[in-house]
Amino acid sequence: QQQVKQSPQSLIVQKGGISIINCAYENTAFDYFPWYQQFPGKGPALLIAIRPDVSEKKEGRFTISFNKSAKQFSLHIMDSQPGDSATYFCAANRETSGSRLTFGEGTQLTVNP
Amino acid sequence: GAGVSQTPSNKVTEKGKYVELRCDPISGHTALYWYRQSLGQGPEFLIYFQGTGAADDSGLPNDRFFAVRPEGSVSTLKIQRTERGDSAVYLCASSLNPGFGYGYTFGSGTRLTVV
Numbered sequence: 001q002q003q004v005k006q007s008p009q010s011l012i013v014q015k016g017g018i019s020i021i022n023c024a025y026e027n028t029a030f031d032y033f034p035w036y037q038q039f040p041g042k043g044p045a046l047l048i049a050i051r052p053d054v055s056e057k058k059e060g061r062f063t064i065s066f067n068k069s070a071k072q073f074s075l076h077i078m079d080s081q082p083g084d085s086a087t088y089f090c091a092a093n094r095e096t097s098g099s100r101l102t103f104g105e106g107t108q109l110t111v112n113p
Numbered sequence: 114g115a116g117v118s119q120t121p122s123n124k125v126t127e128k129g130k131y132v133e134l135r136c137d138p139i140s141g142h143t144a145l146y147w148y149r150q151s152l153g154q155g156p157e158f159l160i161y162f163q164g165t166g167a168a169d170d171s172g173l174p175n176d177r178f179f180a181v182r183p184e185g186s187v188s189t190l191k192i193q194r195t196e197r198g199d200s201a202v203y204l205c206a207s208s209l210n211p212g213f214g215y216g217y218t219f220g221s222g223t224r225l226t227v228v
């Protein structure tokens with residue numbers, strides 16, 4: 001069962017542009033929504049995360065927007081840079097599950113110089 | 114250590130063989146997780162340890178998979194009678210405490226290829 005759906009599968013953006021990746025979840029019990037960045041040959045690294053009691057969280061060039069009623073959340077990368085080229089995963093979990101994360105399928109982002 | 118260490122980084126084995134994958138978590142991290150990542154997919158949960166005990170092993174696909182963490186630090190994922198479908202990157206992660214807000218630290222994974 002695909003509990004977290006992510007789109008698009010791949011994304012190409014010009015340097016300086018805005019990258020937007022979207023995720024939708026099914027389980028309303030989820031209460032933590034992180035985004036991970038993964039470079040080839042490396043494990044995922046936590047980028048930014050949000051809890052459902054806020055609608056937006058910003059850290060530097062990265063912003064999560066969260067829509068609880070629509071069960072959707074998105075990652076915005078402002079002023080995208082070639083060094084941002086990586087695979088991005090959204091995820092979700094329930095605190096009571098001991099932080100067992102359910103991941104989306106990933107978005108391969110390419111930022112052209 | 115400074116990060117989560119996984120060994121070996123690559124493992125090629127023949128179908129039907131037994132393999133062990135090792136994870137050294139960050140010192141002091143009580144929670145340890147194993148995930149499996151197939152090509153082009155997101156990581157899929159396998160098992161979660163809190164201390165020495167497996168708190169949740171519901172992600173293990175079948176009884177060929179088993180994991181231990183005898184002293185609450187290093188963990189070993191064991192796969193018996195490997196099949197070609199077991200080929201994937203096996204990721205280990207640790208966190209100071211379970212529960213959101215702390216985040217995981219993942220290792221770089223072990224790429225398992227079953228031929």
